[in-house]
Amino acid sequence: MDETDRYIRALLQQQGISIDENQSELFRAFVNTEANINSVKNIRLLQQNMTKDWKIIARRAEINALQLAFPNGIAGKPYQTKFDFKQYGLEDITSYGLSGFENTGLAYDANSKTISGTPKTSGDIAMLFSYNFEGEDENSPLNEKKVTIIINPDPKSLWKDIPSDTNDIYAKADNVAETASLLDFTLLAASKRGRSHANKGSFRDDDYAYAELQNGWGIVAISDGAGSAKFSRKGSLLACNAVVDYFTTHFSLENVALLDEAITIYQTDTSIRAKLLDIAGAHLSAAAKKAYATINDFALDANASVSDFHATLAFVLVKKFANGYAFLSFSVGDCPMALVNKSFEWVKPLNKLDVGEYGGGTRFITMEDIFTKENFEERFNFEFTTDLPYLVLMTDGIYDPKFEVEANLAKTEKWKLFFEDLEGNNSEGINALSKDADNQSNLSDWMDFWSPGNHDDRTLIVLS
Incomplete structure (x- = not known):
């Protein structure tokens, strides 16, 4: 029983149609027509393409839903963290870029997959993760995902340094x-x-x-x-x-x-x-x-x-x-x-x-x-x-x-x-x-x- 025979037999069974023994020769001739053989091949190809398309869509949605939680930084303090693909389950990434570090004090080194530097100011650093993954066509456009690093203010900077009253009766040096x-x-x-x-x-x-x-x-x-x-x-x-x-x-x-x-x-x-x-x-x-x-x-x-x-x-x-x-x-x-x-x-x-x-x-x-x-x-x-x-x-x-x-x-x-x-x-x-x-x-x-x-x-x- 070849692939075409199995596919058409399964299709008919789904429709509640059975093949009697006295119809075997007739069914075999039906299966072996060039038109039906090509139709089954095309259907199988369409199924494979639909499955592939769904896997790509689902994987893209999965990546976009990932929480890429980089550690928070502190303004004015040295910062370094690794973009660990294994940690985030991104081993299937085939090409990528990480941008958005202009004027932040941080930079990304693709060779070591390390974000490092000294953040200039507090606030959110909004980065763009552009990527392709296994299964996508070679010339597919890059997918994009927004990623954020939170830079907290240096706690010291939140404290005021107001001089004491030098004219006070009990004044002393601060x-x-x-x-x-x-x-x-x-x-x-x-x-x-x-x-x-x-x-x-x-x-x-x-x-x-x-x-x-x-x-x-x-x-x-x-x-x-x-x-x-x-x-x-x-x-x-x-x-x-x-x-x-x-x-x-x-x-x-x-x-x-x-x-x-x-x-x-x-x-x-x-x-x-x-x-x-x-x-x-x-x-x-x-x-x-x-x-x-x-x-x-x-x-x-x-x-x-x-x-x-x-x-x-x-x-x-x-x-x-x-x-x-x-x-x-x-x-x-x-x-x-x-x-x-x-x-x-x-x-x-x-x-x-x-x-x-x-x-x-x-x-x-x-x-x-x-x-x-x-x-x-x-x-x-x-x-x-x-x-x-x-x-x-x-x-x-x-x-x-x-x-x-x-x-x-x-x-x-x-x-x-x-x-x-x-x-x-x-x-x-x-x-x-x-x-x-x-x-x-x-x-x-x-x-x-x-x-x-x-x-x-x-x-x-x-x-x-």
Whole structure:
């Protein structure tokens, strides 16, 4: 039974017509006529063409319905993505073009099937995907499909940078950065107004101060003014300056002789640590109380409440001895301080963050009751290292995005990542620790790093 016979027999059966045995010869003669053979061939060809046409139409509709979802970009940020035909099920594409990148900052490389560049502006980039696929005739016109890449604005660009009022009674610089020598050390410090303040033209509440003292000692202080206190920007300034003033005035050769002697003995007899802290504690406590008294007196003169000047306070005294380095510290509030080995073999947090029993419940140097609490002396600390580590002080504007939780402050791997970030392993490629002439500018630029939800003032001090 040949193809013509099968086709006509099936056709007649569809019409309910059967072929009797006594009609076999007659049917065979009917099938073998040239006209019927040609008719069946033509019908089969028409069926094949109709099937082909439908497959092309259906495939074209399928491709046009595909969601070619390229990743969103950010204006001003490098962008790169692959046009992966396999991912989108387009392995049957035989020729194509991708256009529409004029004046966008992006370009398409057909060899690597890569879209790359730096988008100039936010908005939608409307591209045209022109293509042919398997099954279409060689000279078929190109099919066209619109494709879009969404370019979002840089989140930073949505924030305003309104200068604070320089004529305000408690005005201060919005941003400061500096590199200085402190004793035999290099001090790198910066304090930057947070975006939440810059966006409405309010003030930087953070502050810091440092000084060289007598007998080889140095002092570094940092403070974070409470955002809820209307004059906290002044409170942080007063707190830092009061501490520096106290030690500049009272840390004389005569007054520190006993402390220096205790530290010298400690280097060979660590059992005197408790006695050493008793001696040091008298100085640390007096400096902290000086900070409170200074702010309190200022508030009284200004006819304001001391709580209007709420600010945290943390400070470290440092001195080089014959066999190493001594560090004495005090803190109230949530400004982390730590000694970090330069090979990242160890880290020694100098304080326990004082955040209260609930989030946002930190303590301030302006709260007089801290001096009468049983745990007041737990705010003192002493460390001695044979090699000079990094001494780092920061406000929560740095701590929150970079360390997230207090437990991470004791992890060397977290500090290693932090210093790698400082040295340029960041999205902007900014080396805040570079020793070139732009060092201060680099540090200030690094302080502007983007972290969603973290827009508080940022202050960082690194002593090395």
